[in-house]
Amino acid sequence: MQQRIYHILLFFLMAGIIPAAGQELRKGGSVISLEGDSLVRLVLGEYRGVAVWQESTDSLTWVTAAGISGDTLTVNPLREGYFRAEVTEGTCLPVGSQTARILFTLPRIATAEVTDITETTALCGGIVSSDGGAPVTARGVCLSLRENASVTGTCTTDGSGTGGFFSLLTGLIPDTVYYAQAYAQNSKGIAYGAVVSFRTPPEIRLPEVATWEVMDITATTATGGGYIFSDGGAPVTARGVCLSLRKNPSVTGTCTTDGSGTGGFFSLLTGLIPDTVYYAQAYARNSKGIAYGAVVSFRTPPEIRLPEVATWEVMDITATTATGGGYIFSDGGAPVTARGVCLSLRKNPSVTGTCTTDGSGTGGFFSLLTGLIPDTVYYAQAYARNSKGIAYGAVVSFRTPPAEDPNxxxxxxxxxxxxxxxxxxxxxxxxxxxxxxxxxxxxxxxxxxxxxxxxxxxxxxxxxxxxxxxxxxxxxxxxxxxxxxxxxxxxxxxxxxxxxxxxxxxxxxxxxxxxxxxxxxxxxxxxxxxxxxxxxxxxxxxxxxxxxxxxxxxxxxxxxxxxxxxxxxxxxxxxxxxxxxxxxxxxxxxxxx
Incomplete structure (x- = not known):
């Protein structure tokens, strides 16, 4: 016997799958709503007869949902299953509704690019764009030396839920290729993002430094320097020479700063004490730390004095010319920048009068004395100038002969x-x-x-x-x-x-x-x-x-x-x-x- 069915139940989602919590879909007058994060409510529309709610794990064998009656079935959304309502009227065969299925999927996750890579650390992460219908209880990044990283290997744990997250990767091996893969876990299982690879840089070492011998030493200044053979894998940001009166100078003492990078450099050492032993050491700094070259020592000369000068006897004397000269035995500790012979008709010639200029430095020199007056007595005195002042040799005298003869x-x-x-x-x-x-x-x-x-x-x-x-x-x-x-x-x-x-x-x-x-x-x-x-x-x-x-x-x-x-x-x-x-x-x- 056929009984007329006054109403056919329609309350299902597209493909019969309930969407994520908090959404609502109306279809054919029936309502399936998901309220909050913990309940799924299946609501019947108008019908005649008796409605019985049923559930199944395979959509073949159905059982009555115990303790549930009325027009609404409430189930825990964290439980997968098939659900339907069966309506009977009188002795007619029951008529079942279409089936609604609560189905979870794996989360959707993307792996972020790896950044801030050092020889032992890096920064990665991911974005969980969907939890698949069930809460994401764990997420992070898995790391491996092979191309297929997984949670059975080394992984970080970086919170739960959807959205973006960062993962700090530590304990890495320098100069090594790694493979990273973001993951997210819900009750359905573990989902992975794409695999990204990166290489850690070589291990940073201290620079390699050599100290040059100190040169151009004066009583108060000197020139040092050094050579940076290797930056150790990280830029040399500072270099120079450290100076001390003790045998172990360091950057905690007196140091010069002479640029950056590798290669050679010079350092001007100033403010030195005369007649003193100093210890110098080149240094170079990178992100690893400070490296030093060997220690070299030097002594500043005594305080600068006036040069020591001797005046030579005047020779090759003619009526109008003669040859004088002198000898600089010592520069007094500073370069002789000018030397010559001063000439006068008085007994005390000086550089305020008539003088020759005959080069620089120590040693002997000749001075051509010209424009002399015949048959005249002259006084000559050698001089030498350094940064301390002007020193004079002894005064010598000579007489020019009368004017030359016609022969x-x-x-x-x-x-x-x-x-x-x-x-x-x-x-x-x-x-x-x-x-x-x-x-x-x-x-x-x-x-x-x-x-x-x-x-x-x-x-x-x-x-x-x-x-x-x-x-x-x-x-x-x-x-x-x-x-x-x-x-x-x-x-x-x-x-x-x-x-x-x-x-x-x-x-x-x-x-x-x-x-x-x-x-x-x-x-x-x-x-x-x-x-x-x-x-x-x-x-x-x-x-x-x-x-x-x-x-x-x-x-x-x-x-x-x-x-x-x-x-x-x-x-x-x-x-x-x-x-x-x-x-x-x-x-x-x-x-x-």
């Missing part, structure tokens, strides 16, 4: 040369040793042994272009004194013929000519020329000194210039044009007619 000539430097007349020519009887052109411009020259004293013996050596002072004309003045000039090749021949050489001999090229003429011209010879065997200078090096002598003429021969040659082993005179003009030879000047 001498003086160059722009004040050098005096005797003059010898041969035939109708007047020649210098010494090799030229001037250091300036007639207009006062300094010129390049060379002196045997680089000893200024040898200039008095051999004269100076000049290249042809310097000797000619840039001119290419025969008999040009060159670097000779005013009224004098560099002799031409023909003028040399006139000299040689005046000493007994024939014209035929004089005209011979690139040959030794005129027996006995060379002997007359050499030092000690009867001509009075006294030409020394001064050698030549090539590229700054002297050759054949004491063996051969070479003198330039002003006459060119193609790309060369004619010269005269004398030898200790020959009585003749050589006339050659075979050496480059860049070779430096001696120079003799001839008076203009």
């Amino acid at each position: 001498s000539v003086t160059d722009i430097d004040g050098n005096v040369y005797p003059v010898v007349k041969i035939g109708d020519q007047e020649w210098m009887a010494r090799n030229l040793r001037v250091t300036k052109a007639p207009d006062g411009t300094p010129i390049s020259s060379y002196v045997v042994g680089n000893d200024p004293g040898n200039a008095l013996i051999y004269g100076r050596h000049y290249t042809w272009d310097v000797a000619m002072n840039g001119s290419a004309e025969e008999s040009a003045q060159g670097i000779c004194p005013d009224g004098w000039h560099l002799p031409s090749d023909e003028e040399f021949k006139i000299l040689e013929m005046a000493l007994g050489m024939t014209r035929q001999e004089a005209d011979q090229s690139n040959a030794w000519r005129g027996t006995g003429v060379g002997t007359q011209m050499k030092e000690g010879g009867s001509s009075g020329l006294d030409i020394p065997i001064a050698g030549m200078c090539v590229g700054g090096s002297f050759l054949y000194v004491g063996q051969s002598g070479y003198i330039y003429s002003s006459t060119e021969a193609g790309s060369y210039a004619w010269r005269r040659c004398l030898s200790t082993n020959a009585s003749t005179v050589g006339r050659w044009n075979t050496f480059p003009k860049s070779y430096a030879f001696s120079v003799r000047c001839l008076k203009n007619n």
